[in-house]
Amino acid sequence: xxxxxxxxxxxxxxxxxxxxxxxxxxxxxxxxxxxxxxxxxxxxxxxxxxxxxxxxxxxxxxxxxxxxxxxxxxxxxxxxxxxxxxxxxxxxxxxxxxxxxxxxxxxxxxxxxxxxxxxxxxxxxxxxxxxxxxxxxxxxxxxxxxxxxxxxxxxxxxxxxxxxxxxxxxxxxxxxxxxxxxxxxxx
Ligand code: S3P
Numbered sequence: 001x002x003x004x005x006x007x008x009x010x011x012x013x014x015x016x017x018x019x020x021x022x023x024x025x026x027x028x029x030x031x032x033x034x035x036x037x038x039x040x041x042x043x044x045x046x047x048x049x050x051x052x053x054x055x056x057x058x059x060x061x062x063x064x065x066x067x068x069x070x071x072x073x074x075x076x077x078x079x080x081x082x083x084x085x086x087x088x089x090x091x092x093x094x095x096x097x098x099x100x101x102x103x104x105x106x107x108x109x110x111x112x113x114x115x116x117x118x119x120x121x122x123x124x125x126x127x128x129x130x131x132x133x134x135x136x137x138x139x140x141x142x143x144x145x146x147x148x149x150x151x152x153x154x155x156x157x158x159x160x161x162x163x164x165x166x167x168x169x170x171x172x173x174x175x176x177x178x179x180x181x182x183x184x185x186x187x
């Protein structure tokens with residue numbers, strides 16, 4: 001059967017984009033949601049709306065542990081909202097409770113991006129609290145080394161590197177349409 005989004009789309013579970021800061025999860029996720037005609041959420045954005053301040057400010061005022069608590073709560077709420085595209089902050093998948101939940105209830109895609117590209121992107125803006133207070137290159141490398149083996153537990157890995165975001169989103173769409181997370185509704 002030729003699965004197409006012009007047919008009756010049936011996304012069976014949330015499509016969750018994971019990966020490092022700078023991987024392009026939010027930009028690709030927004031486009032992907034448009035292509036799949038499904039709602040889009042971004043965990044950082046939802047946390048900022050709930051807290052009434054930026055992620056950086058939350059880290060500064062309350063510390064990472066409180067940020068992670070809020071992140072878990074927000075993801076829990078979003079997973080209950082039904083099929084959607086959900087982009088997660090880079091550390092969210094590292095939480096064992098969230099990871100187990102995602103394995104049962106979502107279809108996760110790791111947007112895998114080369115270290116040098118990530119570095120070039122994250123150094124453009126000073127908004128990532130985890131890269132402050134030291135050498136950002138060394139800090140990013142350490143985080144990457146800790147996280148890559150865990151990100152590799154995702155249902156699907158898509159190397160995203162330097163392609164334009166629209167092209168990445170189309171690759172993601174094709175991957176979703178061919179995955180068990182998608183089913184064409186029976187006539
Ligand atoms: C984080 C990534 C950020 C944000 C917070 C922590 C991380 O999101 O959630 O600064 O632990 O990697 P992005 O991945 O969208 O930059």
